[in-house]
Amino acid sequence: MSIERSFRDARHTRADLDSLAGSLARVAGLQDRFELRTRPPEGAGWQRCSDLLSDPRRFAAWRGRLAEWLSAEYGAAPSRTAAGYVMSWYLRVPAYLGALLLHHERRVPSLRPEELAVRIAPEGRPDPVGLAVLGESFHCLPLDPGSARPEATVVADDHALADVLRTRYVAHAARFVRAYGAVCPLGPRTLWAAATDALDSCLWWVGRQGGDEGSGVADAALVLRSRFPPLTAASTLRMATTDAGGRTWTRTRESCCFTYLLPGRAECDGCPRTRGKQV
Template sequence: MTTATTGVAAAVADPAASTPSASTAFGSTASASTASTPSASATGLLALGYRRLVATCEDLDARIARPGSAEWADALAPADGPAELDAFIGAEAARIREATGHEPRGDAAASRALNRHLWGVSLLMSGIWYLERRVPRIKPREIRCDRTTNSLRVLPGSAFACLPDDPAAGLRGARVVADEEALRAELRAAVADHARPLLAAIGPHTRRGPRASWGMAADCLISGIWYLGRTLGQEERAVQAATELLPEAIPPFPGGAGFRLLAGREGTQHRTRTRLGCCMYYTLPEARACQACPRTCDTERLRRLEEED
């Protein structure tokens, strides 16, 4: 039995099993093993995919959860009501106070909490799409975050969208779509459906209107794919994928990926984009606007990019 097949079988038997090595193959080669695993399930397959993704992405802090466990029960579900949302924002404010020694503005704490949460949830969905050509839907009730660290706790769902030639297309819970564009539409819808109730609930706290809020959701979706591509040494491929996913404004997202190149010294070029929304990071003590922030001019961006080189 191949490593990938063994991993799928283990995930089916125990969706909270240990994480495979980050060196496990991604993409269609690894996915093909599911065809020879009669006991494979959509839930087990998604759990395995999430573990591979987390093992690859250092900045994606997430774990597979067990429903009913103490860890799950104690975690926050920010879309579950005003008390949970207040605790979610309060936990972020406490992290900022601990890190900076200063009390953050209420809208800044809410915006930072929202940005961190949407980035991680979007990457869990977009990462499976990018690596496996499958789109899971993470419902708000299927994800929570640790009160102290904001680490995500996810319950793998029982369904995903996939392409006709996917070896897992015959699994119960697999929903076959026509082509790559249909799969991209599934990802856009999955992220939007997850974000919608949270954006509606947290809007009064962030003091941002719908356009700015959905701009942040688009930024989280695009930047997660970009980050994953850079992590894998596939930046060009990831930028192309993100651009095809959001080539322009597609409701409810108010703008496209918008990647562009800045000309640097000696003919060098640096890729950048301007965020559609603001994470409010610049309001924190001794912080400066993010590199992709609308407040940061191209001259300053280029200076920072060339310093990094």
């Protein structure tokens, strides 16, 4: 049973609703990318992020599954393409959870690898299909209804909350860069560029999914209001003119997904390769 349905079908106290689990229940229906959990069932494909980071063989197995899928779909599986997909998919785990709760609840959970879990699709394309927050602690604003809870840490304003999200995300990403960089053909600059893309994109996506794209863009501008090394850029979201003359939000990528290495594929729009940037 999903977390959203479990809250809908059972009686819960106000304390339950003010908890981090209550936040996840509320935001679950405002997105359609992932199954959201607080206590995922044992097995069933769920893995703690810390287990992935501490055992490079898990990343090798993940990339091996992806290489098989790429070979079946495209007739080839370049090592950098497989490595690039897993890189981007993994970084979206802490980025998406942090962005989702910041945008809708003005809360930031612990993003430590020990307190997050991911479920990889068991069949077909092996991308993440489930995300879990295993801890109960969170940062919030003074008027948050759960601000008096023992697991809550209150910060002064939106700027301070954005700083908490960025700091926690960077700490998680740093562990990923060290662990994955030791077993993949991609360098630290590429990995940190991908980390920047994941955070900027996820803040944008959750606004769009929730029906207020401009608010998501504003969150990205708040969290990435300038470059915060080792992240490689401030938010690159901007307005652009479509071929039909309309206006739309778009962003410039910092990292390459290496899809262009697949047969018959070219660089994506906004790829740094087309701008002569190092990837």
